[in-house]
Amino acid sequence: MNFQERKSRIVQTVDERGSVDVRELAELLQTSDMTIRRDLTQLASLGLIYRTHGGAMKVSLATDKHRFANKTAVNAERKDYICQLAANEIQEGDVIFMDCGSTVFRLCPFIRNKRITVITNSLPVVAELMHSEVAVNLVGGEVDKERQAVHGLIAEEHMARYRANRAFIGVDGISLANGLTANSEKEASTAVAMARQSAQVYLLCDSSKLETTKYLQFAPLTLFDVLITDNAASPDLLTAYQQAGVTILY
Amino acid sequence: MNFQERKSRIVQTVDERGSVDVRELAELLQTSDMTIRRDLTQLASLGLIYRTHGGAMKVSLATDKHRFANKTAVNAERKDYICQLAANEIQEGDVIFMDCGSTVFRLCPFIRNKRITVITNSLPVVAELMHSEVAVNLVGGEVDKERQAVHGLIAEEHMARYRANRAFIGVDGISLANGLTANSEKEASTAVAMARQSAQVYLLCDSSKLETTKYLQFAPLTLFDVLITDNAASPDLLTAYQQAGVTILY
DNA sequence: TATTTTTTGTTTATTTTTGTTCAAATCAAC
């Protein structure tokens, strides 16, 4: 068995079974774990399979969300810490925008009992606030099933009709050099639209996202007024941001 | 079983069953409670599930659909018969309005696999069509928590932006003498707004509602083009309606 | 055949994931 053949059999096996682990493949193909690992790394870089810790999966089974889920430690505590800070900023009677990011979603439990109005394009946020004290205004337009959110032209027109006291938005990446970046054009334009209509714009961003850059550069750091992050961020980094004129809460 | 697969299966199980507890999952996936808890925290932070004390729930508008579902159970067979007739009217490529009535909600299973666009103000309809072939356009505006729907000025403006081939609307009462009547002003005005924007308007109305009158008289019989009802209606009654110029499908 | 290149296997240190224990938080029933 030459190594081309071995690799094609790996792809075949992964496709058949959906997922396999290194040990199984080594057994099946009568070779060492290390060789399998090397093969998997290579095949994954070609996009033929999706590499997991301990094995591999069929690409189609690993949705974007799961792919993200499988990445290292998405710190729930950090997000909750951030959301607690964010919730403290909210006043009774406020009208606030909430976008469809996963960090922003976690804000829901902290505002359940406040007498405020939330304008959002996120269906999970609506579901979460359905039985709460909060008055909800849902942004209309085309439903993006993947993100469980509403985006697009009509959605932006809708948002332009309202003025809010605060907007809470998330980003995929933020850096001093490249400003705010995102993985998706849709989320980016929604964030901008919400920011435009709000007196005070809060960026919710856990420290792991600081100084990371995603493919779409969509706004400068001046889009928001306050960056809320967690206390795991390095002090040097925070100082650098402050010197660049960014107000930080942590 | 690698850990990515485990997380996929957790999400899958939660979606299937609606809710599960930590112990069950640990048993099912042959792992420890702590591992399950860690997975749940992570998945929850991504918004894929909703973490509860002791387990997890499906994040979906469907979470509190049971109340609505109970309402739909009244005259279920008649309604399904009506919906089947309604679904037959729909062509591939159509754009249709669906309002927030319980009869109209039951149309969802019949259109899951059609390549059409649905414009609706009903959150249960959106939840139901989230995982279907149908493209969904959600009407924006203030969320009416009691009816799980969107109503109001902005909602009507939103609907006025679109033209549809067909509208499927429900009413609480219909009679030759009083025309269309409703229990709620909100639902009535939505129905009228949808009718105005559609080439063909279908009224879905089980026979128990024929010749009943509710408190709000909101439109004449000419609002709609076709009345779809069930075959439990008395022939005399149907004849009377036809003589009054109503097109009936049953 | 000898030499180079490529591929594979082994060892080791590092990283990631999992399991256990225990104090604190949460929930439910009173």
Added chain:
DNA sequence: GTTGATTTGAACAAAAATAAACAAAAAATA
């Protein structure tokens, strides 16, 4: 409210998987 049972997450330890370095084997080339 208070109590008591259950659930939780933090800390730590154990297990598993990984990548890097290097050596051995196989293949390609001269």
